[in-house]
Amino acid sequence: MxxxxxxxxxxxxxxxxxxxxxxxxxxxxxxxxxxxxxxxxxxxxxxxxxxxxxxxxxxxxxxxxxxxxxxxxxxxxxxxxxxxxxxxxxxxxxxxxxxxxxxxxxxxxxxxxxxxxxxxxxxxxxxxxxxxxxxxxxxxxxxxxLSPELAADAISEWLGLLETALVGSPVPVLPDGATLHLHATDPGLDAAGEWTVRGAGTGIEWDHGHAKGSVALRGTAVALLLVILRRIPTDDPGLEIYGDTAVFDRWLDTTPF
Structure with a gap:
């Protein structure tokens, strides 16, 4: 069906x-x-x-x-x-x-x-x-x-792929106890426009919803998609970043291209 x-x-x-x-x-x-x-x-x-x-x-x-x-x-x-x-x-x-x-x-x-x-x-x-x-x-x-809805879904799909791809990774992508929060500012996305990522061994777990992260990024869903995939830099004017930026730098260094 x-x-x-x-x-x-x-x-x-x-x-x-x-x-x-x-x-x-x-x-x-x-x-x-x-x-x-x-x-x-x-x-x-x-x-x-x-x-x-x-x-x-x-x-x-x-x-x-x-x-x-x-x-x-x-x-x-x-x-x-x-x-x-x-x-x-x-x-x-x-x-x-x-x-x-x-x-x-x-x-x-x-x-x-x-x-x-x-x-x-x-x-x-x-x-x-x-x-x-x-x-x-x-x-x-x-x-x-790219529509906000498609960009947000692309973020969710990417995180879902990482859950599998990072199993057995030699280096944890997030330090112990650290979390990454992404918050899309597009109207109408609601919970589908927020993601909280936590370390799970060397891999990750994630869910939708609002939470305080060790590092948080705010921007449109398109901007968030592009930055987590290394297409734009973290200092792009369309993004705001709060908290421990080293956590996100490590994320970019250790997630697959």
Whole structure:
């Protein structure tokens, strides 16, 4: 059964990918992407489009282990701008089609812990697209246009991935007893716009809600998303930071890129 939340992800995945694809028609594909050192805009687009196709292939094959990223069918982006944009747009729809053919609840291999229902990949690929579209916009000197709701969900998804990815990490991401609090200032987000992160061994636990943290960051959901993913600096004018800034510096140093 498709929930309202899943329906929102299904609508947002092609919309966000289409917005990213449109940049291929208007921007120089050789534009460097500072957030992804060594990448050009064309490299970024290829990464997203091939990644969508990779997910679609694993869903279609009901994969129980990782499929080679380089073996994805039609994984090369065309060089002509309009064809490249269409290739990228089509890739998002391949993910949705693969889930529909396979079934929402069929378990598929993921890079984060145990196999997950096929529909899990829709949200994962959505936020891969939202963050890399932000990378492209920042590289082009443009404003990152992302709804507060999507940005807040991307933060929640990232923290959820970290809960799994940090298990067994050699270095704790938060000092003993330290907490990180994120507070989105966008109206209407309510509890969905606040996050409290606590250390759990070398990993983390987190929940929504207001709490005093060892360090706290306030800003729009977009700004919070970009700073926790190292896309903007902590002294960005759109952010306020309170408390022990060394705690957040450690967070940035020890969470995966």
């Amino acid at each position: 498709t929930t309202s939340l899943t329906a929102a992800y299904r609508a947002a995945l092609p919309a966000e990918t289409d917005s990213l694809a449109e940049l291929m028609r208007t921007a120089d594909p050789a534009t460097p992407i500072p957030a992804c050192p060594g990448w050009s805009l064309a490299n970024l687009m290829t990464h997203v489009g091939r990644g969508h196709r990779w997910a679609a292939a694993m869903i279609t094959d009901r994969a129980t282990e990782r499929i080679d990223f380089r073996a994805v069918p039609d994984g090369a982006m065309p060089k002509e701008p309009d064809a490249a944009a269409q290739w990228l747009s089509d890739s998002a729809r391949l993910v949705l089609d693969a889930v529909d053919r396979t079934g929402n609840d069929v378990e598929i291999w993921t890079p984060f812990g145990p196999p997950r229902p096929a529909e899990w990949w829709i949200r994962r690929r959505l936020h891969e697209a939202t963050v890399h579209r932000a990378d492209a916009l920042l590289a082009l000197g443009r404003e990152v246009t």
